[in-house]
Amino acid sequence: MKIALIGYGKMGREIEKTALERGHTIVSIIDVNNQEDFDSLDFLFSAEVAIEFTRPDKALDNYKKCFERNIPVVAGTTGWLEHLDEVKKECKEKNQTFFYASNYSIGVNIFYAVNEYVAKILNRFQQYDVRIEEIHHIHKLDSPSGTAITLADKILNHIDRKNQWKKSSVEHPGDLSITCKRQGEVTGIHEVLYESDADIISIRHEAKNRKGFALGAVLAAEFIKGKTGFLTMNDMLKFTI
Template sequence: MKIALIGYGKMGHEIEKIAIERGHTIVSIIDMGNIADFDSPAFKSADVAIEFSTPDTAVDNYRKCFAANVPVVAGTTGWLEHLDEMKKACSEDGKTFFYASNYSLGVNIFFAVNKYLAKIMNRYPDYDVRMEETHHIHKLDAPSGTAITLAEGIIENFDRKDRWNLEVEEKPTDISIHCMREGEVPGIHTVIYESEADVITIEHDSKNRKGLALGAVLAAEFTNGKKGFLGMKDMFNF
């Protein structure tokens, strides 16, 4: 498979390494210094583009991929106000777009456990729920896309909460998400249920970027040859 990389920071380098190990070819690498390469024959020859850039540049990158008719695996978070535009491009214009808030297999298992636990805890009104997340100091968005997905999974299954709120609970139906930015932490996400009697905690702690990079390459392999708006629920059956 021919892969284009958009964004060539630490994640881009890790994705490149794993993609080559899995027998794929990197035909184009686009970063801040060569945006014009979206129009190059090399980029247009890609079967899939894997994009990990910044919230400010991601949406324009996706539009350029659509213009070049290159399917997108989107790894950037912090731009979701434009998600309906991506879905419309798939449904009306025949484009291909794979989106996940986190590509790690372990995190997606954690998403499933989180939803299941919320269903159980919904029956026990003595417990309240809150969340914490920690990432490296370079991460621009807060809360993380992973934290938002976890919060949405709780809200779907926990009747006493109807929205998430950054840092505080303005009302009892809010889920507070406390965000920390420290050193080079790849990502720690914690869900905490607490009553007067005890505390129940589930946590996912990423050791490095390898899980994310492998998941992105697996998503690219899954996306190749498909059409439409895709996600982890299509690739994994949890």
């Protein structure tokens, strides 16, 4: 496929490597200093998909630029979900293609499925309180991570005694605590813990590097070819629980 990269930071560079290894071509790379390339011939007429990993405050604008130019989007930036409804609406109205995952790692998506399964079981066992802990590198702009929020949303769907997530420690037992730590260059660690007076059950995922995110994003680019609408990892991986 002919791929455009929007954002050429840590993820953009990793995705470029993975895309080339899988036989794709990078036809355009757009970063802060060459925004005019959204109107370049390579972007407008060659790119079959744009893979976007930039910053929370720039993502919406980049998605709109792709919609205006009929370029399907694989969206990786996290921390912009307050605009999710707007993106879904625009995608539908303009008959565009938009794939979003808070985490493109296949391993994390297996972890999501396990998280849901464990939550369904633990809903019956009131003696367990549940919390989430996440650790990321110090450069990360959003907190909690998009991955932690996805984990929390699934827990809230299944654990009736939890009503909303809250950052850090919580006072109300109906709140689900997400503790966020920022340390060195940690790629990403997420843990869901169920604790009773007697024991702790925990499920944990640790990313060793960015390869898993990059592979998932390139697989998503391959997956959306010929499709329209708002798509997610559930459409691609089709795990059933």
